[in-house]
Amino acid sequence: MSNGHSLLIIVFTPIICACILPVLGKVSAAFRNYLALAAVLVSFVYSASLLPLVYKGELATFTVAMPLGFDFTLRADSLAVFMACVSSFISVIIVLYSFDYISHYRNQNEYYSFVVLFLGSMMGLVFSGNLVFLYLFWEITAITSWRLIGFSREKEHALRADKALLMTVSGALLMLLGFIRLYLEAGSFDLAAIRLALQSQSISGLTVGLILAGIFSKSATLPLHTWLPDAGIAPAPVTALLHAAVLVKIGVYAFARIFIVTIPLDLPWKTFVLVLCGISALVSAGAAYRETDLKRIIAYSTISQIAFIFLGFACGVQIGVAGALLYILMHGLAKAGLFLCAGIVEHNAKTKDITRLGGLINVMPVTALAFLFCAFSVMGVPPLGGFFAKYMVFAGAMEGSSFWIVSVFLLGAILTILYLYRAFSAVFLGELKISASREGSPVMVFCVALFAALSLAGGILVNYPGVLARYTAQQMLSWAR
Amino acid sequence: MVSLFILAPFAAALILNLLPKALTHRLAFWVAAGLALAQAALVAFHPLLFWSAYPDPLGPFFNLQFSLDGLSLVTLLSIAIVVLATLVAGRYTITEESKRFNFTNLVLITLMGMNAVAMTTDLFSLYVFLEVCAIALFILIALKKDKLALEGAFKYLILSAIATVLMLFSIALFLLLSGGVSFSVIYGALSGSGGGFLAKLAMGLFLCGLFIKAGLAPFHAWLPDAHSSAPSAASVLLSGMVTKIPGAYILMRLVTSVFPLNPQMQNLLMFVGVFSIIIGAQGAFYQHNFKRMLAYSSVSQVGYIVLALGCGTPLAFAGAAFHLFNDAISKTLLFVNACCLEKETGTVDMDKMGGLGQRMPITNFSCLVGAFSAAGLPPLAGFWSKFIIILALMQAGKPVYATVAILASILTLGYALVMQRKIFFGGLADGLQQAKEAGIGLVLLESALALVVIAVGIGFAFMYNNFMLPVGEIVF
Numbered sequence: 011m012s013n014g015h016s017l018l019i020i021v022f023t024p025i026i027c028a029c030i031l032p033v034l035g036k037v038s039a040a041f042r043n044y045l046a047l048a049a050v051l052v053s054f055v056y057s058a059s060l061l062p063l064v065y066k067g068e069l070a071t072f073t074v075a076m077p078l079g080f081d082f083t084l085r086a087d088s089l090a091v092f093m094a095c096v097s098s099f100i101s102v103i104i105v106l107y108s109f110d111y112i113s114h115y116r117n118q119n120e121y122y123s124f125v126v127l128f129l130g131s132m133m134g135l136v137f138s139g140n141l142v143f144l145y146l147f148w149e150i151t152a153i154t155s156w157r158l159i160g161f162s163r164e165k166e167h168a169l170r171a172d173k174a175l176l177m178t179v180s181g182a183l184l185m186l187l188g189f190i191r192l193y194l195e196a197g198s199f200d201l202a203a204i205r206l207a208l209q210s211q212s213i214s215g216l217t218v219g220l221i222l223a224g225i226f227s228k229s230a231t232l233p234l235h236t237w238l239p240d241a242g243i244a245p246a247p248v249t250a251l252l253h254a255a256v257l258v259k260i261g262v263y264a265f266a267r268i269f270i271v272t273i274p275l276d277l278p279w280k281t282f283v284l285v286l287c288g289i290s291a292l293v294s295a296g297a298a299y300r301e302t303d304l305k306r307i308i309a310y311s312t313i314s315q316i317a318f319i320f321l322g323f324a325c326g327v328q329i330g331v332a333g334a335l336l337y338i339l340m341h342g343l344a345k346a347g348l349f350l351c352a353g354i355v356e357h358n359a360k361t362k363d364i365t366r367l368g369g370l371i372n373v374m375p376v377t378a379l380a381f382l383f384c385a386f387s388v389m390g391v392p393p394l395g396g397f398f399a400k401y402m403v404f405a406g407a408m409e410g411s412s413f414w415i416v417s418v419f420l421l422g423a424i425l426t427i428l429y430l431y432r433a434f435s436a437v438f439l440g441e442l443k444i445s446a447s448r449e450g451s452p453v454m455v456f457c458v459a460l461f462a463a464l465s466l467a468g469g470i471l472v473n474y475p476g477v478l479a480r481y482t483a484q485q486m487l488s489w490a491r
Numbered sequence: 492m493v494s495l496f497i498l499a500p501f502a503a504a505l506i507l508n509l510l511p512k513a514l515t516h517r518l519a520f521w522v523a524a525g526l527a528l529a530q531a532a533l534v535a536f537h538p539l540l541f542w543s544a545y546p547d548p549l550g551p552f553f554n555l556q557f558s559l560d561g562l563s564l565v566t567l568l569s570i571a572i573v574v575l576a577t578l579v580a581g582r583y584t585i586t587e588e589s590k591r592f593n594f595t596n597l598v599l600i601t602l603m604g605m606n607a608v609a610m611t612t613d614l615f616s617l618y619v620f621l622e623v624c625a626i627a628l629f630i631l632i633a634l635k636k637d638k639l640a641l642e643g644a645f646k647y648l649i650l651s652a653i654a655t656v657l658m659l660f661s662i663a664l665f666l667l668l669s670g671g672v673s674f675s676v677i678y679g680a681l682s683g684s685g686g687g688f689l690a691k692l693a694m695g696l697f698l699c700g701l702f703i704k705a706g707l708a709p710f711h712a713w714l715p716d717a718h719s720s721a722p723s724a725a726s727v728l729l730s731g732m733v734t735k736i737p738g739a740y741i742l743m744r745l746v747t748s749v750f751p752l753n754p755q756m757q758n759l760l761m762f763v764g765v766f767s768i769i770i771g772a773q774g775a776f777y778q779h780n781f782k783r784m785l786a787y788s789s790v791s792q793v794g795y796i797v798l799a800l801g802c803g804t805p806l807a808f809a810g811a812a813f814h815l816f817n818d819a820i821s822k823t824l825l826f827v828n829a830c831c832l833e834k835e836t837g838t839v840d841m842d843k844m845g846g847l848g849q850r851m852p853i854t855n856f857s858c859l860v861g862a863f864s865a866a867g868l869p870p871l872a873g874f875w876s877k878f879i880i881i882l883a884l885m886q887a888g889k890p891v892y893a894t895v896a897i898l899a900s901i902l903t904l905g906y907a908l909v910m911q912r913k914i915f916f917g918g919l920a921d922g923l924q925q926a927k928e929a930g931i932g933l934v935l936l937e938s939a940l941a942l943v944v945i946a947v948g949i950g951f952a953f954m955y956n957n958f959m960l961p962v963g964e965i966v967f
Contacts (some may be wrong), residue, residue, distance in 0.1 A: 163917065
């Protein structure tokens with residue numbers, strides 16, 4: 011089987027399964043769950059199987075010609091495969107966690123269907139070699155996350171889901187306008203063709219601004235971030251999937267795909283991105299420090315951490331880009347772990363208000379430890395994975411941007427330590443306030459422990475993902491030249 | 492050969508009324524639905540050449556000329572699908588048998604009128620057949636015969652009469668200027684002289700008449716009233732097709748083969764288009780009545796078509812024709828949803844609904860598909876046509892119009908979400924404990940239409956190559 015076909019399998023196995031799942035769920039719930047897991051697993055396995063190929067420097071492509079230059083092109087390069095592996099791997103664990111967490115909710119058929127559809131469209135987005143289909147899959151992820159946030163269908167949930175959808179779609183429509191302008195300037199929607207066409211000339215600032223609006227709305231960067239904390243009302247696996255692992259990384263990925271690999275940013279825009287992200291990192295870290303809702307704290311933390319990834323990419327230096335890639339992986343693992351821990355806390359203690367929680371380390375020791383390790387990774391404590399990613403990002407930023415920007419981010423990193431420590435101590439340390447709480451179910455605890463272990467292993471064995479990230483960064487920057 | 496599309500519905504309506512009632516009351520639906528189905532199948536599976544290969548027997552007899560091109564084919568296909576949906580919706584929502592029989596007959600007459608409009612080649616018979624549709628529609632709107640229904644029908648009657656006068660006067664002026672009413676004669680005369688004041692007046696009057704009939708802003712006031720008082724099944728026809736015939740098809744025909752586009756008219760069309768898009772979308776936002784919301788949405792969507800026509804490039808025309816088809820399908824779908832909701836809840840007031848998503852999952856899903864397609868969310872059908880229109884606008888150097896058009900999608904999405912939240916989300920509203928899916932016929936219909944929207948979205952290349960490209964080509 012050719013590599014083009016494995017791309018098709020990666021993208022369409024989840025999408026087709028998503029259509030089957032609701033029907034299957036009427037027959038057998040267990041079978042439905044396993045099929046959902048299998049669909050995500052297939053995507054992961056096939057993505058991973060492309061790794062050797064792309065690290066030999068080859069590309070896998072699949073193209074169907076369409077009228078008007080809307081060719082359906084799937085193209086796997088090292089950046090796409092890296093991103094696909096990270097998101098599908100985290101999704102596998104999240105689906106596994108859902109088996110228990112979701113089991114007492116209504117509309118489970120819908121839940122699994124949309125989670126799997128989300129992953130499929132995410133894979134489509136990652137591999138799209140054409141801006142039209144990038145946009146198409148981008149919007150499918152928005153629709154699925156709308157339904158997942160408003161999963162319980164209460165009025166409050168529906169309102170917040172609507173807010174998230176309206177904000178991301180507004181941004182995406184501006185981005186679409188930017189794509190059309192790019193098309194008019196370069197004469198093609200195909201990313202490879204755009205790269206060739208615009209090699210020697212720069213593009214207009216308005217186009218860049220429009221595309222950035224879409225990217226920032228999706229990755230919840232200030233001032234388009236407000237939907238993300240509100241979306242924390244969704245079930246924990248959903249927030250883990252949307253906030254931590256996958257959805258917010260779409261914006262980051264699109265940034266790397268468009269503004270590093272295809273059309274490098276010019277200096278004023280680069281500075282704009284860096285400054286905006288610096289502010290975003292500080293403000294959201296401050297907000298996280300003030301919040302009392304555990305999930306909102308972690309959500310603000312995500313906004314803050316995303317800014318670090320942008321920093322790594324935008325500085326345009328190899329070690330920074332490699333660090334940003336590593337950051338995507340490490341932050342995905344650790345943040346998914348944190349959200350799932352928060353899910354266990356909410357599930358068992360029936361509240362996520364940290365002022366009413368405390369001393370939970372006595373009743374749920376494994377969850378507490380997992381939370382601690384994941385938090386250490388996000389803080390950047392050695393030897394966890396997050397440390398290496400943060401270090402590389404800062405090293406790149408020192409080389410590729412100014413001292414002042416680095417110091418702003420450094421302050422953001424210090425705040426990270428503060429607010430995560432505050433959250434941990436308020437929830438897990440001190441005196442036990444809610445005595446009825448107990449440890450989560452084995453599958454759920456296994457999943458959070460796995461994320462914590464992976465965060466630790468990612469640090470100790472950082473060489474393996476590090477080599478991939480470094481190689482990918484090298485490739486990305488060589489294309490950009 | 493093509494006059495079959497006109498003769499068959501006409502003959503069917505005649506025969507159904509001549510035969511004994513006991514027989515025809517049962518037969519009427521099947522005959523009409525069969526005709527619509529046959530039309531859809533014939534148009535979808537036969538290329539343009541097939542239709543021009545056979546001489547037309549009716550033309551010489553009545554001294555009428557009919558012809559078919561890519562644009563007519565798209566329109567005929569849309570008409571067939573909408574009429575079929577209307578008939579099915581009517582069959583399951585209009586309970587009284589004699590009323591249902593009248594309904595079917597009126598739909599047949601509208602079918603005949605619309606088909607003829609889509610194929611005629613002279614301005615006067617275009618006007619005549621447009622009136623045929625309008626008259627059938629007055630009765631359809633007033634079918635309930637209560638106060639509201641009569642009021643809605645009366646409003647439409649008066650405004651339609653004004654439109655009629657404007658159009659008739661304009662036709663007289665054209666006759667004066669060119670000595671004939673057929674498209675080619677007028678085109679020849681206008682392009683020769685360049686069009687003086689009278690020509691401009693005639694064009695303006697005709698356009699005004701069309702804008703009224705299409706319910707474009709600022710002439711849209713009758714449309715929400717007509718929709719909210721008409722039986723839901725008649726709304727399907729009204730919004731799905733009858734307002735799109737003048738608003739999209741005739742306009743497209745006029746600017747391609749009657750009076751050539753000039754910059755002034757382009758600006759006028761684009762302005763009216765954008766104005767309708769915004770007024771319609773904004774009006775829809777504040778509605779509590781589901782059908783009024785859809786009516787405003789219809790104003791806004793026809794605005795996109797007119798905007799694209801004003802742009803005037805082949806790509807824009809292709810986009811306009813595509814949007815004509817897509818919006819016909821998605822609006823039909825949404826009004827069929829309205830039929831289901833009205834049938835189950837006895838109201839179209841969205842404030843009285845709530846939590847119906849659990850009781851009517853298929854209606855919920857199809858309504859979502861229709862609304863998201865109207866909002867232009869991929870991968871549904873509406874995305875592609877809007878995208879093509881906006882691409883064409885940008886290519887033609889109209890970035891402001893493109894930006895407004897693209898941002899209006901946010902408004903569309905906004906009211907689509909309000910609608911979802913009020914009708915389907917939340918807890919089950921009081922008095923709706925009995926609500927369930929509205930019968931197999933309607934459910935099949937809405938799922939079929941939703942499937943069409945999804946399939947056109949996924950297989951857009953097929954639609955574009957087979958139907959939209961020919962439309963773009965006829966223009967220049």
